[in-house]
Amino acid sequence: MSLPRIAVDAMGGDEGVRVMIDGAAEARRRHDRFKFLLVGDEARIKSALESHPNLREASEILHCDDVVAGDEVPSRALRRAKTTSMGLAVNAVKAGDAGAAVSAGNTGALMAMSKLALRTMPGIDRPALAAIMPTLGDNDVVMLDLGANTEADARNLVQFAVMGAAYSRILTGKEKPSVRLLNIGTEEIKGFDRLREAAALLNDATGLDMQFDGYVESDKINRGEVDVVVTDGFSGNIALKAIEGTARFVTDLLREAFTSSLRSKIGFLVSRPATELLKHHLDPNNHNGAVFLGLNGVVVKSHGSATAGGVANAVAVAARLLEENLTRRISTGLAEIQDRQAIVAEGEAGSEESRLAK
Structure with missing residues (x-):
């Protein structure tokens, strides 16, 4: 072909x-x-x-x-x-x-x-920059947006979730990847109104090919407990730079520690297989390739x-x-969320008509 x-x-x-x-x-x-x-x-x-x-x-x-x-x-x-x-x-x-x-x-x-x-694709207001990051689990995590949009409302975040889930399904093969919104806590009351509104929309959209699991804090991004992390570009870029900086810090710290004395150099030779594995895991080249989704x-x-x-x-x-065929997968997810939003809007309009009739 x-x-x-x-x-x-x-x-x-x-x-x-x-x-x-x-x-x-x-x-x-x-x-x-x-x-x-x-x-x-x-x-x-x-x-x-x-x-x-x-x-x-x-x-x-x-x-x-x-x-x-x-x-x-x-x-x-x-x-x-x-x-x-x-x-x-x-x-x-x-x-x-x-x-x-x-x-x-x-x-x-x-x-x-x-x-x-x-x-942008029909149904997408703004494209998002998505990247793959390593985790302690068997899965890599998809994170978006990482800088394309400094601000994002609830509608944008829902679209990012759909796009990120489609990307994750290609990477992981999972039918319903775990999706979470980046927040300052996991409690439902935490975060901005737009986060809570996006969470409500994702909770209600039962037909989507994803498993929405609420919120995730930044220290859990790389634990392997989530497949897709969704946020605005401002917060996402800060989180990404912090993670990359920490990885370089750990790598440099280990290098200094292993060259500080003859004993530490001998220790390095003994532990070299483990340090080489760590180096491979932290090397950004092994997860290179951010995608403009949408x-x-x-x-x-x-x-x-x-x-x-x-x-x-x-x-x-x-x-x-x-x-x-990433674009087709995204289109399918968008159709599901748009159908759900249309049903909700129709129900709200019907409720308003009933109230006025009384």
Whole structure:
């Protein structure tokens, strides 16, 4: 079966063309049914492809030497969407020349270009940025929104829950992944009105392919007790940065502890298998690939500092979402929630008519 191509912004990211092509080549080995559209400086891409004949045979190059800078203001980058490697990769999805786009460039610019070019799916007010994080359990946790929307009302949070659950079903294979709203406590009375309203809507929507389990506090995100954590972009971004910072802190602390003396160095050698496992678990490259959910197309954001392995994981995320038809799954969940809201609205209108008739 022929699958849509994946457009790769070969110029984005801190490490440039070589790492992006190396990552795409590794992803190609995992998903050999996919073909690629490599967007960027043709001469540099061809040079990088010399050591990857398998990717070269499955790729087309779209030449572009204009690049969105990492610190560029999104509004300025948006005006150059038709001339930059990032913009052309996203526009390839819009035009149907690719099924997904992957970039390691400026997050704000990528979000702005994606929203303008692809628009949001019917029934979605705002797209959300979702990422995968490791847990102590057997499952990874999907968390959204992580920065696309600094504020979100109850309706937005419900939509995020539907999108996050659809993504989690692809990752975990669970028919009804556990979904919780991020809050300052697990009691029903805690949190803002919008959180309590969203919780009520999700509790009432019994037809959804998810198991809504109320609230979760930030210290429980990585315990493995939940599959999807839903919040607004402001709180989500703070939580994400705190988790990433803590992971780096633990890693650096262990490094200092194991090099502080001869005895500690010997201890490191003894415990090396365990520390290598910890390092692997905390390495962001192993969970690389944030997704803009809710758009009419798949767009994946890679860490700017990702290694080739990290880029491969981001491309693999795009491939898997295309294979599993993420947008169709989201549409099905949205239809369920919209039907429920229509029934509730109809019931409320009927109650009001009865009250007035009296």
